[in-house]
Amino acid sequence: MIKKETSFIDLKQVKIDDPFFSRVQNVVIHTMLPYQERVLHDEVSGIRKSHVIKNFRIAAGDEKGTYYGRVFQDSDLAKWLEAVAYSLTVEANPELEARADAIIDLIGRAQQPDGYLDTYFIAAEPEHKWQNLTDCHEMYCAGHMTEAGVAYYQATGKTKLLDICCKLCDHIDRRFGREAGKVTGIPGHEEIELALMRLYQATGEERYRKLAAYFIDERGRDPEFFHKEAAARSWSRTDYMDKQPPSYMQNHKPVREQDTVEGHAVRCMYLLTAAANLAAQNHDEALMAACRKMWDNMVDRRMYITGGIGSTYYGEAFTVDYDLPNDTAYAETCAAVGVCFFAKQMLEADPDARYADILEREIYNGTISGMQLDGTKFFYINQLEANPGMPTNAYGEEEYTPERIGWYDCACCPPNLARLMTSLGSYVWSSSENTIYSHLFVGGTATFETAGGVKIALTSKYPWNGSVTYTVEPEQAGAEFTLAVRYPGWCHQMQVKVNGIPVSGAVKTDKGYWMIQRSWQPGDTVSCEMEMEPERVYAHPMVRADAGCVALRRGPIIYTFEGVDNGEDLQTLRIPREAKIEVLPYQADLLEGIVALRVTGCRKKTAVNPALYAEDAAPEEVVTLQAIPYYAWCNRGMTHMRVWMQE
């Protein structure tokens, strides 16, 4: 029977102390969150206006003014608040908490007596509330606020925002559902579903789980729901959404019957996060089977090697199997963040390393590529090939920028990254009564209630080095439990020793974890040596964009080539199959500390024959090339970049 086999432990139980992610968290907490706070207050000049706090002040009646921004602008604040909540757990900050409390007070003032909360409709179009579920994002904003409320409550114990969100969700509960007198609506952009599941899990209130189940079950029952809604109203904020096919909003058939990831990638991930959570909670085999099929379709056919999903700008969407263009890749930062949410839910129901492998791929590659190393600039689109100087209209519109920028009109990505990175501790470990799972090799300590209480310290220089050591401190000497250590999919050879003695291969299960079951004594160590050789990686031959090409990977890190290291016009380069890949020593002063790869390649000479077409292939010269981690690209100015290199 499907159920939660294991549960990720609370953020409060984890302390990250990791050579890689401590730096990232530090940047997020000390640069990115304060920067985003100033953006939300419109205190940063030279970037696109946010106006988010102002919108709340206008809705609250604190000041006069006109709403400005996208209809879902409220969610920027909610995601920031959620990230702040996590950051307060990582690192107390009474001043920040006080400012967050003040903002929560403001949110409370903006909320209407009936629980409704959406500053766009309160301030700009009160007569149109709940009439355009297709595009107006009211439940999307409610969902994000609810996630913030749950997080803030869990971090601080304060219930004010949680209460606001319960009131808001109760308002939604009164309006939507299949019961008599309710409206059988569903939101155009999923988010409320996963938020309701979190609210249910935080409060124990069954009605939130039931409401989440309603939204999930209702989706796809009437594929024409959104088109009918559009036809029934006399106004439209934009006709773009009204023209989308039902699959754009995952409404083409009931969720249980879906077997491919379709439509807007972020929507799809948020839906599946909720669906997998609900399926495990409700022992719903059919729903979980659909989640698994969609996971497999995504990972086996529709995901970039960096973890990016949603390959096209048109609708920020999935297209068809194996369609993964590199230069026009969309691969929205938010969508990669969404994969982490989905993976976490799948792992709870089925602790299989294949989910953790993808989670790992995301956190070291396709998510953090969305932020500049210093935390002040962001990518919305994560290309796998950059060709500065091309007309930008070939790549979609405003979201495309050849370099990271300070803010976006549609600023969903920066705070999404902030909340993922500040809550990273809650993705590392899960536990059940008898088993502790180590999913990610993120250093630090964690405490568990398993077997009467256990503390584990993990030390490593991951991802640059494959040595990882666990030091186990059970509260009761001799406590019996299993420490499940992931055998990463990228690793060909992993040796595990307990107190220096190799464990036999037999302890490894077929789901990719070493199941180390024993009576643990204080100070017991588990040390792992993962062979971390650089590898050539090939895409499936059905992927047109990668035909004839190779990518480099070492451990969880996907590498890329930049013009700044290798000369521009990277298509003139080739990495012959026999070329040996050299691992350079860790360079602390390069890109905030990386391990680069060096390889001998060939460069086609561009000046020998100026003809556009010739009967002889251009002659080549031997060159030494350097690859850097993909996430760190575009931190040394605008430059060409290419993950998939000609072979």
Place this chain on the structure above:
Amino acid sequence: MIKKETSFIDLKQVKIDDPFFSRVQNVVIHTMLPYQERVLHDEVSGIRKSHVIKNFRIAAGDEKGTYYGRVFQDSDLAKWLEAVAYSLTVEANPELEARADAIIDLIGRAQQPDGYLDTYFIAAEPEHKWQNLTDCHEMYCAGHMTEAGVAYYQATGKTKLLDICCKLCDHIDRRFGREAGKVTGIPGHEEIELALMRLYQATGEERYRKLAAYFIDERGRDPEFFHKEAAARSWSRTDYMDKQPPSYMQNHKPVREQDTVEGHAVRCMYLLTAAANLAAQNHDEALMAACRKMWDNMVDRRMYITGGIGSTYYGEAFTVDYDLPNDTAYAETCAAVGVCFFAKQMLEADPDARYADILEREIYNGTISGMQLDGTKFFYINQLEANPGMPTNAYGEEEYTPERIGWYDCACCPPNLARLMTSLGSYVWSSSENTIYSHLFVGGTATFETAGGVKIALTSKYPWNGSVTYTVEPEQAGAEFTLAVRYPGWCHQMQVKVNGIPVSGAVKTDKGYWMIQRSWQPGDTVSCEMEMEPERVYAHPMVRADAGCVALRRGPIIYTFEGVDNGEDLQTLRIPREAKIEVLPYQADLLEGIVALRVTGCRKKTAVNPALYAEDAAPEEVVTLQAIPYYAWCNRGMTHMRVWMQE
């Protein structure tokens, strides 16, 4: 001093009798023109409505109704009439001529007393005449009508349409210019310039040459002209054009100072056709130098191997050097037709085979790919890689179709092809006082005034066979003149014999023509043997889209691979460098008669490893592949297609 070194002979002096183009002309004259006539009369069901004749009838007051279609719809009729004129020279057809005369009468009734003629503004917005030069195409339509008028006069000797066009151009002349009381406007879409040059050359009226010179000289003097025009009017038909940068309309700097082909590709070609004609006519070295620079930029950096230009859907435009994507190629049929116009003018000023090589590339590849072999369906966009099943929005909007279709809302391409193919005879030969140039190896006969009168018959099985024979019949035995026979750029070995005796290599000039000067006797023969081996062709290493790829060419024909012959998913195929290319015998029953190529290649097995990313490249199997001429693709149903194959 720049001047017209040679002039293409009149269509009436040429009779095409060619195994390749006689079939094409037959299809155009007996299927395509009657089909298009029925379309213009709205007598074809199941395709997009034309309404062109109706628009003229409404403008003429013959019937009541509302204008329908694009603002430049009149030009569809003009181009059809022009093609009809050429067809009447190729093959008399009194019934067709009578119907054309009736249409010309209708056009005359629609023309206003002051000479104005544009059915959109006459019928729909008379108050807005001449106020939106940016986008409203009044001069574009006038130009096409003028080309038709000249052609119809030259074909039939009838002056009615020519008179209509003179009256129309005089109307334009009264309105536009730098003289006091005139408006210093220029058209957003060039065409009037080349038409005025033709009208000047047909009538000898200097004012038309001067007006053409005004429009060419005025362009780029004020790069903000179109933006200022937009700002000055309170209405706009569409804001799309008003947002375009000046380079979109070749208005970014004076034409003489331009050195790269920019903006909308068709506009650019029409401008350069007029500019090259004017430059030679006016002995304008500076203008010709600019034309040469732009030609070189186009051919050396911005042209597909098929002759396609304008690589992006966005603005149907040129982008930047070496940006030639294959799957999202735009390569509009009209733009390839425009290259023929431009090449013809360049050849007259400078009979250099490099211009004729491109002209040849266009007529055997990138133009006629725009029509189905049976002449009833058309491509607007000529991709070099087709992947049916992809979402079409990735390829631009309505102009993109995975198969040729019967008509387009914007139906510029089908009649453009019709007029090129019916007038093909006028692209084959040029002459001056002492020299006859044979630019294209299109079989048939031609008569020249050179040296007191000469008739030449050309027989060949070109493009399938490199043997070509000229039989020369001077009116006066012993007439002295030079027969200049092109040595094609694609050919490595060409032997030329006069009356069976090889001519020495010394007669070949550095401009790619064999200059065979002698006293010609009736029945003298010149026989040419061009080695026509299949060749591998490589793109310049700066072309990203073709990195690692090879294309096949034989003679003037560019080859391509279709899924119907080779299995779909053509990116799984590879043609190793050492693979021998076999020339199959001519197959009369395949694709209306072609020579196919056969090559041994490799296919990556797609079913061995389902993983999206793997450390081993997929294993390969040896396969036999068949390539067909590019122009003939998509005549056996919807299928994958690829010109550039992995090597």
